[in-house]
Each structure stands twice: as C-alpha cells, then as structure tokens.
Amino acid sequence: MILAVASGKGGTGKTSISVNLAKMLSTPVQLLDCDVEEPNAHLFLRGSLIDEEEISIAVPEIDAEACNACDECVVFCQFNALASFCSTPLVFPELCHGCGGCTLVCPRSAIREINFRIGVVRTLIDGNITLKSGCLDVGVSLASALVHSVKASLEEGITAILDAPPGTACPAVATLRGVDYVLLVTEPTPFGLHDLKLAVDTVRELHLPFGVVINRVGIGDDRVHCFCAQEHIPVLLEIPDDRRIAEAYSRGQMIVEALPEYRAHFERLWQAITREVGEGTVP
Amino acid sequence: MKELIVISGKGGTGKTSIMASFAMLAERPVVADCDVDAADLHLVLAPTLRERHIFMSGHQAIIMEEVCCNCGVCVPLCRFDAIQEVTMPDGTETCRIDPTACEGCGVCVNICPMDVIDFRERKCGEWMISDTVCGPMVHARLGVAAENSGKLVSTVRRQARRIAEEGKHPIIIVDGPPGIGCPVIASITGASHVLIVTEPSVSGEHDMERVLDLTRHFGIPTSVCVNKWDINVEMTDRIEELARNARAQVVGRIRYDPSVSRAQIQEKAIVETACPCAEDIREVWKELALQ
Numbered sequence: 158m159i160l161a162v163a164s165g166k167g168g169t170g171k172t173s174i175s176v177n178l179a180k181m182l183s184t185p186v187q188l189l190d191c192d193v194e195e196p197n198a199h200l201f202l203r204g205s206l207i208d209e210e211e212i213s214i215a216v217p218e219i220d221a222e223a224c225n226a227c228d229e230c231v232v233f234c235q236f237n238a239l240a241s242f243c244s245t246p247l248v249f250p251e252l253c254h255g256c257g258g259c260t261l262v263c264p265r266s267a268i269r270e271i272n273f274r275i276g277v278v279r280t281l282i283d284g285n286i287t288l289k290s291g292c293l294d295v296g297v298s299l300a301s302a303l304v305h306s307v308k309a310s311l312e313e314g315i316t317a318i319l320d321a322p323p324g325t326a327c328p329a330v331a332t333l334r335g336v337d338y339v340l341l342v343t344e345p346t347p348f349g350l351h352d353l354k355l356a357v358d359t360v361r362e363l364h365l366p367f368g369v370v371i372n373r374v375g376i377g378d379d380r381v382h383c384f385c386a387q388e389h390i391p392v393l394l395e396i397p398d399d400r401r402i403a404e405a406y407s408r409g410q411m412i413v414e415a416l417p418e419y420r421a422h423f424e425r426l427w428q429a430i431t432r433e434v435g436e437g438t439v440p
Numbered sequence: 441m442k443e444l445i446v447i448s449g450k451g452g453t454g455k456t457s458i459m460a461s462f463a464m465l466a467e468r469p470v471v472a473d474c475d476v477d478a479a480d481l482h483l484v485l486a487p488t489l490r491e492r493h494i495f496m497s498g499h500q501a502i503i504m505e506e507v508c509c510n511c512g513v514c515v516p517l518c519r520f521d522a523i524q525e526v527t528m529p530d531g532t533e534t535c536r537i538d539p540t541a542c543e544g545c546g547v548c549v550n551i552c553p554m555d556v557i558d559f560r561e562r563k564c565g566e567w568m569i570s571d572t573v574c575g576p577m578v579h580a581r582l583g584v585a586a587e588n589s590g591k592l593v594s595t596v597r598r599q600a601r602r603i604a605e606e607g608k609h610p611i612i613i614v615d616g617p618p619g620i621g622c623p624v625i626a627s628i629t630g631a632s633h634v635l636i637v638t639e640p641s642v643s644g645e646h647d648m649e650r651v652l653d654l655t656r657h658f659g660i661p662t663s664v665c666v667n668k669w670d671i672n673v674e675m676t677d678r679i680e681e682l683a684r685n686a687r688a689q690v691v692g693r694i695r696y697d698p699s700v701s702r703a704q705i706q707e708k709a710i711v712e713t714a715c716p717c718a719e720d721i722r723e724v725w726k727e728l729a730l731q
Contacts, residue, residue, distance in 0.1 A: 165477075165478045166451065166452060166478055166480070167448075167450065167451010167452040167453075167478070167618040168450060168451040168452010168453060168618075168639075169451075169452060172643065192619075193621075194618075194619035194620045194621045194624075194650075195449050195450055195451075195618065195619055195620065195643075195646070195647040195650060195651075197450070197642075197643040197646060197647070200642040200643060200646060201642075233546065233550065235498060235499065235544055235545055235546055236545075254543055254545060255519060256519050256520075256543065256545030256546075256547050257517070257519055257547065258545055258546060258547040258550065261517070261547060261550065261551065262550060293620065293621060295620060295650060295653040295654050295657055296625075296654065296657045297621075298590065298621050298622035298625050299621075299622070300619070300621040300622065322619065323451040323452075323478065323618055323619075324475075324477040324478045324617070324618070324619075325477045325478065325582065325584065325585065326476075326477040326582060326586070326587075326589040326623065327587055327589070328619075328621065329477075330540050330585045334538075334540065334541065346701050346704050346705070347480075347483050347704050347705060347707070348456065348480045348483060348704060351480055351483055352478045352480065355477070355478060355584075358584045359584055359585050362540065362584045362585050363540060363585065376698060376701045377701045377704070377705060378705055398698075400671075403641075403668075403671050404671060404672065406641055406643075407639075407640055407641035407642065407644075407671050407672035407675055408641075408642065408672065408675075409641075409642035
C-alpha cells in the first residue's frame, strides 16, 4: 500500500505522523520524504546515509555553429527559458521544465540536451525503515520534478509512506497522484479548517480515498470535527494538545519512543487506515 | 517604498498570525497574501472585496477524443507522463491528458500528426483587491490542483506595488508561502526586506538554514525571529547563533502562548487581544525598524 500524509496548512504534524507510523510498524517500510523544499523526516531517524544520488533534468545546449538563429525554439518554449537577441538564443536553465520541445522543433538539429542539477535523493536505513529523502538545491524552483524522482524509487510490494509538502500546488499534487490512500493532518483552528477544505477539494479532484487526523485537539474549537461529520469524512485519529509532544519533537525525538503511551494511538491509526483501504471507500 | 516579506521555510511557525499583527501596527501599509495555495490572512483581516480577477496563465493541452486516431505518438514524448491511452465507453480507444499532470509545454500539440490537440489558455485561479481596517489588501486563490503558483504570486506582488505607488503607501507587508521553491522565490526576489519566522525545533533550525541560504543567494537583507522560543530554550539560542553567523539580524523572541488560537477563533490579530505574546510581537516590529 502507498499512503500519503498531506495537509493544506503547514506545521500540522505531517512529518511527525509519517515517521511515527513508520517506526511503529515492525515490517519493512519505505518512507519517502516528498517535501523536497524542506525535507525533515531524516532529522527523526538514526541510522546511516547509504546513498546520495544527484538528480538532474535535461536542458538545452545550443551548438552556435549549427544554429542559424531561426528562433523556432524561442517561439516554442512556453517557459521563457530561451531568449533570442538576433543570434544564437540564450538558455536560462533555471526556467526550463525539461520538456525537450526545443530539440524537437529545431530544424537544424543544433540543440542537444545536457544535465542541469536540481537536487539529490538520499537513502538512509534505520531498522525497518528505508528513507528516501529528496532535497531540492537552494535557488532551484522545480520542486515537482524532484518529487517525481523520489517517487521513482518506490519498490512494489513494500508498504510506503509519503511525507507530502504543505499546500495544494504542483509539488503536493505530484506527491499525491497515484497513491492508494491519503491522510490529511489538520488542527482544530480556523486556519486548520480553511486549509483542510482546500486539501479535501484537491484529493477529491484527484479521486483519492482519504481520512483525517486532527492534531493538538484542545487548542481551538470543534469546527473541524463538525466539518468532517457533515462531509462524512472519517476522522481516523485525534492527538491531544500536549506540550510534551512539542518538546520531544523540538529535540528530534519520535513520539512513540519519548512518550510510549502514545504508541497505541499510532497502532489504532494504522488499523483504521488498513480498514479504510480494504473497504475502498471514497468519502 | 519598503516591502517586507514574512517567510518561514517550515510551515506552521506562525507567519500569518505575526504578519497580521504587523499589518495592524504599521502605518498606512498595503498588505498582500502570497501563500496562494493555502491563504489564511483573510481569516484574520476580514477583507471587504473590491475587485476580483480571473488569473489565466500558461496553457493546457486537451485531446479532441472524438477525432483522435489513437496513434499514440504523443504518449512517449510527454516527459511529464500526463498522457494515457484509454478505452471509451463505446469500446473505441483514444488518448487522454491528465490536467493535473500536464505542465503546458506544448510538445504533444506540436507533434500530433492529426493536429487534434487543443492548446487552451488555462485558468489557474483568481486574485482579489479588498479593503481591510489596516488598508488595501491583495490576495489570491490558486485553482484546485492548478499550475503556475509562482506567476500568481508575482501578480499579487505587482498589484500590491501598483496600489502602494498610486496611494503613496510607505510600506507593503507580505505573508509569504512556506518552503524554498517556486512561489517563495517569486515572493522574495527584489524585496527590500525578509523576516524569517522560525520555531525552536530540529525542523525549524534545518528549514531556517535553507531559507537563509536562499535569501543570501538573492542578496536580500534578512531578519530572524524565533516563535514559541520557550518550547526549547537551547534550540532557540542555537538558532539565533546560526542566524547571526549568516549575517541575519535577530529581532527578538515570541513566547509560546496558547491564547493565539483563541485570537484566531475571534478573527482578531494577536495585537488586538490581551494575549501575553502581543507585547513580544510589538517589540519585534519595533526592532525591525521599518518605519
């Protein structure tokens, strides 16, 4: 099963839920950190880095000898990654999406593709957990391309947990596409509710089954609970507001290790997810 | 005219709550919400809508399925795996483009031998101009699973600048998105000042370092403040040390205060309430010395 842990609002506890669920399981699990702009899952794991793979996209390089400045590539590029000044076009690789269109339209075959590094995917093993962590290079904007690379490392037949980026834009959508179930983590506040609604719209647009985890119950009001009841969205777990959790998290400790009384919460959550996936319900 | 962007790297550190208070403390600001895919500022500042504009950006390829001969030429050329071969209810086979995967590059449109792929301008969301008690506000809403959030951010900032110039407003205060990618880059390029709001945790530290790298990369003067500092005092010290070493200005600490959620429920900025941390936020605003 491929499970994604997502949220509209940032800082609701996606990474906490992901790492603690993975730790609680006794069977092998793949943990994919798809929050490539700010990956944090590795901060909660021990174990060692066993691999680091550079990830690149293919960007154009123009052979000035062969180019006759016809500008077909410049006209074609939707992302303004090529600009012409009446001579061989200039390439702006940081704007390129790597679609390969310019090489296709060039009538003189003057464009070849070269690698442009966008980040790395690191592999770390901690007990039953194999973490694949995507890390976008600073200054690079193509987060979703790196998310695809992280997801390409998925091995079939092994449970996978995907820690998604916050929000509902392309990197979050790239993470969610094709997963079996989505956990939306929220908190019982007006911001939490508003962003949960956006996340619900997104997972519904993608036709994915999903359930909700409400974190820090007690800090706000009951409007998130009411919304879930109204919309027939299953609430799979509620975690109370507990300063000890925030303190353990701040030190990089797992909740199931620092506060073992919460272990049962994560066991129940896992049972609820497997039950939901088995039933194949789409709320 | 000054432009302050409040960002955080890590999400949920309190950007919006703190920024809304700045909006209340500032003199004649224009406010803008650039967290376009999870915008929350309007929940505090209660804007009255003045204008609403559709945001069109980029294109989306759509196969005319009734005339597609299913040759499949486009399928392997799409680098974003957006095209699938599907069987229609009447048994005929065709190709279909997943709009949530299409990046609008136009390769399939160009290559289609039957010329049956439409390339339409894409509606990616909307942006609004509103009035609030603090002043004019520019905000936006990205469409569900839509592309081009960076361009929507640029549109919001451009409009905020226009309004500030026309109305001679001395400062623009912007609520930025989390992360370091496309919408963050669009939020901070060319800004006069960035404030990073972080929290004292291993994640807050890690994410602040990356976002500090980013503001240094673009050469933007940067300040740092630690929210909920008393959750982990040692970590707060460590983060402030890191920030100083990166030549960022440390502009104060904001205490952990459970009443912040209550202010949110009352749809008020923290400085409008008697929250103990309101005093800390006033100090940070003073320390930023933007006005």
